[in-house]
Amino acid sequence: MKEFKVLGPGCRSCQLTAEMVQREADRLGVEVVVEKVTDMVEIMRYGVMRTPGVVLDGTLVHTGGVPHVRTVREWLKSD
């Protein structure tokens, strides 16, 4: 079970990112929880200044824009 957090105040790119992670996970049959974090204090705790940011199992793996599909698949396949 992988735990994703999408950091962002609810802009369009954040929406797209969360959807993409969920969709790719379903496609690959990986079990995930995707949580959208919109609270600014929480977002800043990760040091993110460009949203959306992506946190995988507690570690920041991406900031500043919708990630590439291939990048998302790499996250899903990683151990």
Next chain:
Amino acid sequence: MFRMFTRLADVVAYGWLGLDPATRSAAAVHFFVEDVTKIFALLVTVIFVMGLFRSMLSPERVRVYLEGRSRWAAYVMAVVLGAVTPFCSCSSVPLFIGFVEAGIPVGATMAFLITSPMVNEVAVVLLFALLGWKLTVLYVATGLVVGIAGGALIDTLRLERWVEEYVWKIRVGAVDLPGQRPTVAIRIRYAWGQVREILDRIWAYVLVGIGLGAVLHGYVPQDFFARYAGAANPLAVPLAVIAGVPMYSNASGVIPVAEALLGKGVPVGTVLALMMSVVALSLPEMIILRKVLTVRMLAFFAGYLAVSFVAVGYLFNAIQL
């Protein structure tokens, strides 16, 4: 190099659609086809090429550059970095908090936020392609100066007291993104991602802007603006700034409108004032910034921008380039 787009528009408007070149609809269609093809071709190229180079430049890094600089060095660097750093207005709030928390003056942070939407590589390339280098230089220089002066004014008046209290209490975590050198493949992937993301965000504004430009170009009589918005009318500049407030677009959407207005003989200063007002004075941006700034600060911010754009308009109308 840009002539191929004119030819393409010739073929579409006069050939395929069989319009008579002397008619208004032909002029509008021609303008629309030429600008749509030219602008989108330029946008894709510019965003892709810039994306290749700047996967390294980020607000996180700008923050490190600005930290601990002397006041004036911070303003100048803030506006220059604001012009070249990829940044979307939806990130205004985290960026603001991140900068201020690092001890960067509120004024320098605001200078970055003023300049970033106005001056960027997309605006520069479109300005250059559609309006020529003179206006490009004017626009960029004015954008930088308005940003620096605004930042300096905010710090001189000690307006940091108009920042929401909670901002000062936030502690920002250290960024621990994996820092490996990007390979060429990763850069290309990033650059394409930028093209898709930026186009996805701006294409509608650009199309509306070109459409509006085409209507102005084709259907508004040549002397219409000369009569009402000419240099002889001293109210034209403030009216242009006021007209720009409810209109919200990014720089790439407003440039085709500017092109059409200049073609109709509206003076350069008035057009610049309108462009800057449309791009920088935007209600959505203010609503986003309300999360970190008090209403007073937002009112000051909007007032300062409006006054400086009017000043810019009068100045360039007076020197008549």
